[in-house]
Amino acid sequence: MARAWVYAEVTPDGPHPAALELLTHARSFDEAPAAIALGPGATAAATELGAYGAASVYASDDPVFAEHPGRPAAHVLAGLIEDEPTEVVLFAQTYDSRDVAGRLQGCTGSALMGNATSITDPRHARAEIFGGTKIVDVELAGPAPTLILLRPKSIVAEPTGGIARVVPLEADVLEEVRGARIVERHEEATSGPRLEDAKVVLAGGRGLGGPDAFAILDELANEIGGAAVGASRAAVDAGWVPYSYQIGQTGKTVKPEVYLAAGISGALQHIVGMKGAKRIVAINKDADAPLLAMADLGVVGDLFQVLPALMEEIRRRKGS
Amino acid sequence: MNVVVCAKLVPTGTPTLGPDHLVVRSGVDGTLDPGDEYGLELALQLTEQHGGDVTVVSMGPDEAGQALQRALAMGASRGVLVSDPSLRGADALVTARVLAAAIATTAFDLVVAGVESTDGYTGTVPVTVAELLGIASVTAVRRLEPSDTGARIERMTERGYDVYECPLPAVVTVTAGAVEPRYPSLKGIMQAKQKPVDRPSLQDLGVSDTTVTQIVTAVTDTPTKAGGEIVQGDEAVGRIADLLAEAKAI
Numbered sequence: 408m409a410r411a412w413v414y415a416e417v418t419p420d421g422p423h424p425a426a427l428e429l430l431t432h433a434r435s436f437d438e439a440p441a442a443i444a445l446g447p448g449a450t451a452a453a454t455e456l457g458a459y460g461a462a463s464v465y466a467s468d469d470p471v472f473a474e475h476p477g478r479p480a481a482h483v484l485a486g487l488i489e490d491e492p493t494e495v496v497l498f499a500q501t502y503d504s505r506d507v508a509g510r511l512q513g514c515t516g517s518a519l520m521g522n523a524t525s526i527t528d529p530r531h532a533r534a535e536i537f538g539g540t541k542i543v544d545v546e547l548a549g550p551a552p553t554l555i556l557l558r559p560k561s562i563v564a565e566p567t568g569g570i571a572r573v574v575p576l577e578a579d580v581l582e583e584v585r586g587a588r589i590v591e592r593h594e595e596a597t598s599g600p601r602l603e604d605a606k607v608v609l610a611g612g613r614g615l616g617g618p619d620a621f622a623i624l625d626e627l628a629n630e631i632g633g634a635a636v637g638a639s640r641a642a643v644d645a646g647w648v649p650y651s652y653q654i655g656q657t658g659k660t661v662k663p664e665v666y667l668a669a670g671i672s673g674a675l676q677h678i679v680g681m682k683g684a685k686r687i688v689a690i691n692k693d694a695d696a697p698l699l700a701m702a703d704l705g706v707v708g709d710l711f712q713v714l715p716a717l718m719e720e721i722r723r724r725k726g727s
Numbered sequence: 728m729n730v731v732v733c734a735k736l737v738p739t740g741t742p743t744l745g746p747d748h749l750v751v752r753s754g755v756d757g758t759l760d761p762g763d764e765y766g767l768e769l770a771l772q773l774t775e776q777h778g779g780d781v782t783v784v785s786m787g788p789d790e791a792g793q794a795l796q797r798a799l800a801m802g803a804s805r806g807v808l809v810s811d812p813s814l815r816g817a818d819a820l821v822t823a824r825v826l827a828a829a830i831a832t833t834a835f836d837l838v839v840a841g842v843e844s845t846d847g848y849t850g851t852v853p854v855t856v857a858e859l860l861g862i863a864s865v866t867a868v869r870r871l872e873p874s875d876t877g878a879r880i881e882r883m884t885e886r887g888y889d890v891y892e893c894p895l896p897a898v899v900t901v902t903a904g905a906v907e908p909r910y911p912s913l914k915g916i917m918q919a920k921q922k923p924v925d926r927p928s929l930q931d932l933g934v935s936d937t938t939v940t941q942i943v944t945a946v947t948d949t950p951t952k953a954g955g956e957i958v959q960g961d962e963a964v965g966r967i968a969d970l971l972a973e974a975k976a977i
Contacts, residue, residue, distance in 0.1 A: 477854065477864065502867050502884070509851030512820055513858025518940030519819050521849035535949065536848075537741060542947045543748070549820075549940035556851075586863035587880065587893035594887040607976045631977055644904035650869075650883040656848055657903075659885070664974040667967070675741070676845075686974055687955075688967055700954050704970055708960030716964045721977050724968060 409463070410494040410529060411437040412552070414484065415456055416504055418473075419448040424603070425499035425557075426452075427459040427564035432557055433497055434460045434567070436528045441465060442571070443487065443496075445480045446472035450573060457571025459564055464571040469578035471585065476503055478586040481510030483578060488515060493552045495529035500556045508554050518547035519554040524561040529553050538656075538675020539682055560603075560660045560683060595651050599628065602654070605635035608663040610654055610681070611647075612639035614670015614691060614710060618647035623714050624669065630721050637661065639671045655680035669710045673698025690714070728779040728873065730770040731830050733840040733853065734798050735760040736791040742846045748943035749816040750846060752788050759794035762841035764801070764908035766901035769871060770839045771802045771909070777873060780804040782833050786814060786825045792924070799919035800911030806924040807833070809932065818941040823855035828932035831860065837878070838898040842867055850900075857898035864898040865891050869905040 411433040415426035426442065433440035439462035444452050446468070453464035465487065471479050484496065484507070496511070498504040500522055512519045523545075526532040530547050532555050547553040602608065609624045609631075621636065628634035637659070638652040654661055656679040666684035671677060673689070673696055681687070682701070689702035690710045699705035706713060739756040759767075770781045783798040784807045785791045795806040807829050814825065830838055838857075843850030850866075857864035863877075869888065870881040877895040881888050883902055893899075911919070929937070958966055971977045 477866075478858075481858070505850055506854050506864070506866055509819075509823075509854035510858045510864075512851065513823065513855045516820065519849070519851055519855075520941060521819070521847075521851060540949055541744070542949055543943045544945040546942045546944050547940060548942065549938070587865045587891040587897065589889045590892050591890035592884075592887070593889070597886075607971070607974070631971065633976065640903065646904060649887070650902070651886050657842060665971055665976055686970055688970060690963070694957075699957060703955035704963075704966055705955060705957040706960070706963040706967070707957060708963055713960060713963055713967075717967055720964050720968045721971070724972070724977060 409437055409439055409441040411440040412493050412496045413440055413442045413461065414496055414498045414504055414507060415442045415444045415452065416499065416501065417444045417446055417448045417452040421448065422452040422455050423499060423501070424564070425501065425559040426456065428559065428562050429497045429499060429557060430456065430460040431562050431564050432526055435526070443484060445483060446470070453571050453573045457569050458566050460567040460569055461571045462569070463574055465574045465576050467576040467578045471578055471580050474588050475585040476589070477506040477510055478584060479578070479580040480507045481514060482580065482584060483576065484511050485514035488552060495553045495555060497526070498554065498556045500558045505556060508556055512554055515552070516550055517553055518549045519556070520545055520547060521556045523555050523557045526555055526557065535679070538678045540675070558660060560662050595649050600633060600635050602635045602637050602652070602659050602661060605633060605663055607631055607634035607665045608637050608654070608661050608667070608681070608684070609634055610637040610639065610666065610668050610671060611642055612668065612671030613641040613645070615642060615647070621648055627714060627718055630718055639674070639677045668698055669714060671698055672696040673701065728773055728777045728836045729834055730774060730779065730781050731833055731835045731838045732763070732767045732770050732781055732783045732798065732803065733826055733838065734763045734767070734783045734785045734794050735844050736785065736787045736794040737844060737846045744946055747816070748946050753790060757790050757793060759797040760841060760845050762843065762845050762903060765903055765905050766839035766841055767798055767801055767803065768906045768908040769901050772906065773837070773871070779836070782807060782835070784826060784829045785809070786817070786822060786829070795924060796919050797911060799922045800915040801909055802915060805922055808924055808926050809929070810926065811929050813929070813937045816939055817937065818939050819849050819852050819855065820940060821937050823852050823859060824934055824936070825929070825932065826852065827856045827859035828934050829927065830856065832927065832932070836895050838896070840898065840900050842900045842902050853898050853900045860898070862896050862898060863894050865893050866900045868899045868901050871899060
């Protein structure tokens with residue numbers, strides 16, 4: 408069995424993009440990592456997981472894993488670890504994978520490291536803390552396997568063109584340990600590119616003053632094309648836009664070509680989610696806003712004047 | 728419904744690391760983690776509507792008593808503080824073991840925590856506590872109502888939200904913005920001083936293994952990016968458009 412396992416989140420639409428990144432991380436020290444995929448779509452996802460370097464994919468399509476997130480997956484992983492000891496299990500730093508990892512730690516009593524950005528070997532990894540201002544190298548002790556959560560987009564997933572051996576798993580999850588059950592799912596209606604994939608991200612913060620101002624960002628995104636609208640935690644907490652907009656430590660990590668922040672001061676928790684952007688533009692009335700200092704282009708001004716003027720300018724350039 | 732709320736003392740402002748690479752917690756100004764106040768508020772509302780008490784549990788240095796005092800002033804009935812020199816630098820697993828053992832000494836229907844701490848951000852401790860207690864859990868909760876089978880819970884997801892039916896007892900983590908935390912009243916602050924705070928020892932709790940499995944071996948500053956250019960309003964529009972064009976976005 409492989410030294411490294413990757414816990415791959417799957418849906419019927421395919422593996423989570425972060426799973427492919429995890430395989431790329433794993434291949435830096437294990438030529439033939441294994442992936443564990445649980446839930447509807449797992450077997451089908453094996454093709455793509457194999458193409459990104461999984462030598463084997465342990466798969467179960469059992470709906471129990473989708474209906475009861477977290478606990479059943481952790482227990483199946485714990486059982487697998489008993490049967491076939493491994494050195495490290497890699498997880499994506501997402502809400503869902505984090506829950507599986509935390510549960511699994513309760514079973515195995517092994518070390519768990521969150522927010523890692525790279526991994527040297529099963530016992531050594533690196534993380535950024537305090538909003539990415541400091542880098543810590545961490546050594547992990549305790550019983551194997553170590554559990555390491557890697558932040559999405561810390562690495563670019565590289566395909567190998569490989570083919571995975573699929574090992575079907577029997578899900579044997581007792582009723583009493585299934586835990587909470589999903590009875591309804593609600594998805595926000597969205598148009599345009601996903602925040603994580605967009606070439607240009609327009610993000611709004613407290614400076615927008617209310618939910619209505621997000622319409623300006625929507626309109627601008629529409630005018631640019633290939634742009635998505637996001638938000639700081641302050642704007643989400645205020646209820647102006649849904650959580651699915653949130654960029655930051657809690658929320659999504661984005662790495663667009665251009666990141667334009669309007670009315671976002673730049674709390675550490677926000678910077679973690681966007682500092683990988685290629686070009687950063689920040690617009691703020693307050694010349695002392697921390698995000699202005701780290702932006703490639705910091706604009707001290709009123710966003711309610713700058714954004715509409717920018718829209719006009721883009722239209723003018725398109726028209727010429 | 729009896730609710731246990733997990734509370735963490737976090738440094739006020741940006742945390743700093745000591746020479747041992749651990750977050751400096753003793754002798755610095757600290758406060759109840761703002762992320763914990765949402766869960767506490769939810770717990771207070773639940774007990775106000777459905778009866779029961781709120782117990783606040785914390786692990787930390789003596790200063791963590793300040794975090795407990797704030798929670799008691801907001802309306803919690805009693806506190807439990809686990810403080811022991813051997814817990815300094817405790818990692819997620821040790822923290823979960825201690826909290827699970829402390830929670831197990833109380834009679835509870837629900838355990839509430841923040842989604843992740845404001846200084847550490849690991850975000851796994853609550854579910855590990857649930858696993859150690861052998862109970863259900865739901866994270867990133869924005870709404871919770873008692874139901875016939877336990878609780879009906881809304882959990883935020885990357886694309887919207889899911890509704891759960893959750894048996895009780897259970898552990899939930901509550902997101903910022905789910906409720907509006909109240910400010911402690913003057914009366915609450917006065918009453919808090921009279922409320923009981925238990926201080927069980929690790930021995931009382933039956934926790935013997937406090938071995939840390941995560942050791943920071945080096946800390947370096949992230950190379951700071953050279954600051955860009957600062958421009959004023961009028962000049963800005965053309966420059967932003969240039970930058971978008973340079974990125975081939977327009």
